[in-house]
Amino acid sequence: MPPESExxxxxxxxxxxxxxxxxxxxxxxxxxxxxxxxxxxxxxKHHTPIAPRFSLPLFLWTIGVLNGQFEER
Structure with missing residues (x-):
């Protein structure tokens, strides 16, 4: 589920x-x-606290964006 607010x-x-x-x-x-x-x-360790709101693939994608592997939409 993508983030809805800032x-x-x-x-x-x-x-x-x-x-x-x-x-x-x-x-x-x-x-x-x-x-x-x-x-x-x-x-x-870092995904567990935010797991109820954000999926693991979204978390990994966000790390990829930080590293320049993916472009943020």
Missing amino acids: AERNALRSAARKCNAELHEAIAANPKTPFDHLSGPIIK
Whole structure:
């Protein structure tokens, strides 16, 4: 379900930014560890508080937008 208000968009982006920063730190600290092993627990930790309102695919898409992988509509 997409964010309907500016406050909801900000909450989603804030969680995505925090998750993205932690992912980048974990990758830098453990460059030889497979990404799947690092990312799962971190993504789950940051998605759980916003899960009742935002789906996991939307959360991951928002992280992709932050990283320049996708364009925001």
